[in-house]
Amino acid sequence: MDIEDYDPDADLMALNMGPQHPSTHGVFRIKLILDGERIVKAVPYPGYLHRGVEKLCEKLTYVQITPIFDKHDYVAPMTNEQAINMAFEKLLGLEVPQRAKVLRTILAELQRIASHLLWLGTFTLDIGGTIGGGASLMMYTFRERELILDLFEALTGCRFHYNTHCPGGNRHDVPEGWETVVRHVMDTIEPRIDEYEAICDSEIFLMRTEGVGLISPDLALETGQSGPVLRASGIDHDLRRDAPYHAYDQVQVRVHVETAGDCLARYKVRVAEMRESIRLVRELLGLLEPGPIVGSKPIKSLVQFKASGGQVYVGIETPRGELGTYLVGGGDQRGAAPYRCKIRPPSLHAMSVLPYVLPGHQVSDVVTILGSLDPIMGEVDR
Amino acid sequence: MSAWEALRERFDLPEEPSAEEPPVIDVSRHVEMAAALKEFGFTMYVTVCATHFPEEAPKAKKGEDPPPPIPEHWEVATVLRRPGARSETFAWRVSVERPVVPTLFPLFAGADWQEREQYDLVGVIFEGHPDLRRLMMPEDWDGHPLRKDYAIDTRVHPWR
């Protein structure tokens, strides 16, 4: 807390929240200027988890970077790997075979379900607290999330931090009987999502979320929101449908849009996306035909990577929104590592809306609004 | 009519858009470009990427004099997106010898943190930004980590 903020004669009070606060979803500090219980001004301070990943990428070769990208958004590592590998593929001009495309799409959708399940559990934990009943829903959602992590473990050997994508394809092909287990898991999870919806019968949940944290469509677009936050504000935009990648052009993605723009709308969008993802996984399993999972030219030497000096931007739709990678290739002069690797994290933009949204709310609403934006600090700070 | 065709003559862009080389425009037309694109429907601020290129002497070809060295410069690439059906991105670069670029904050509020981050890590000053403070590093940090002359394992006091 800065000393100049302290003014004993004024009616305003400065309150420091974080960086170690149980509901900031990581390490995040926000300074609130309060008039009684009402927020007048909010100043966020990120950067407590800045790990210098962009600098590290400049020292490593293209193949070595994938496991590092797992650790940005540690709730959805699969989609993170896909984002960086798609940028490499665009820069190096590599083709991905059909089976790998479908497999990547399935993994992305499974990851979306797992990520939203974790979000739902921690969001209700934030609102209800351990004693207020929020912990019950967290137990349920983590039970279902473990089922999906088991699927990933059967495929890659890791619970998370998979390192299963590489430029030009995937490393691990599906084990025998995996599709059957996936279908079974989907059948298990689908009715349980209906059970979660019982939380909307709770008067307290509605009072805490309805009309809280309004983000207007203009503000959402201007601050660069994406993903569920943007769709909850009434903007019909989803990269899976509007700029298809992987095998999304072979299926029809139904985008759920809410117009309210409050925390409840963001909850509804995410729950609807879980249902949609389950439908997509079932449909995509039918498209998984036998074939190779890496490109026709396997990546054997780093020499292949050396001759790429362009600059590309690739953005994909992760559970949190548009995760983009702006890549400056090394070219002949600078060797087989990217010269500059800029990551466009959706959570950073989601957090940057806080100074606009928080003023006027109560202190307890900070936790609700922060949780509804679904920020991952590893991604914000990198 | 695509955005490229609409803006090609006005900003003196090449004939065809290249997938790997965003066009370079003059820094004085940077804000004008963003405003024109915003009118054209590119309302979503995606990212800004500043890159530091230190002074470099290109390799000489056999039997030729070495080419003149490339002076130290910075490249700032900006990406905007048009949301909705058939969404597409538009990227362009400006190249400057002093790390000073006009800000896009009055046009896109989303540029706020992204530009602060680039100032923090690369040291590019976004002229006109109302609140250009460090975002990631502590406020008393010395240097800009993503510059090429900044060693990755620079000593931080109690630890190394």
Add this chain to the structure above:
Amino acid sequence: MAVDEGSRNYEHPAYDYMERMPGLSLAMTTVDKVLEWSATNSLWIFPMATSCCAIEFISSAAARVDIDQIGSVVRPTPRHCDVMIVAGTITVKMAPRVKKLWEQMPEPKWCIAMGSCAISGDFYRDIYSVVPGIDTVVPVDVYIPGCPPNADQVLHGLERLQAMIRSDRAGGGMPREERPETAKMINPENRRVGDPERDPSLTDAQHDASRNLGVGANSDRTRDARPIGDIAEDEAADVRGSVDDLEEGA
């Protein structure tokens, strides 16, 4: 005092004698056993959760693995807690806060480093903004390796801490897992900056070292390129030196 004598399983040779003495029936060993039982089975946890390991840590308190079964409760305030679990990367910006929170915890307290980032910094170890291991900031009792460790390994780490506490209370003490380079980093002989007793030449040498790093991370390595044999000898001498320091310090 209600002490359950029936559940005792500790048979000291002097115990029978003490039991026969009036007034000594509340044997110290039994009281000690109660204290030990309560200390090991109510390890309240303060999660210093920063990154990926935090998610696995939540999993360890969720549906499949439940640390509640050994009496551990997660409390979000340091003043209620006995164990700090550092789960995730600690950066230079965050480290002073970790230290402050650690100092706010009441004694007795223990610290568990969960995951390779907290143990050593993992592959972020050499990056400008990352602390190479939390044991350079606070003393660590148990290390749980993994990236991230599975939820059941967190449970195992807590059980190891329980065993350590029992062993400590019985006077046995468990050998701490010491690593030479860590001991060197937190060597009390080397005073930190700001300490009036610190040798000013150390500070100067450190500043010189950082100034002379040169351009690029690899340049300092190429500059003092030496034959491999020499390097190995030098490193061996370094390790020997640090071990000598340790023994002198002890």
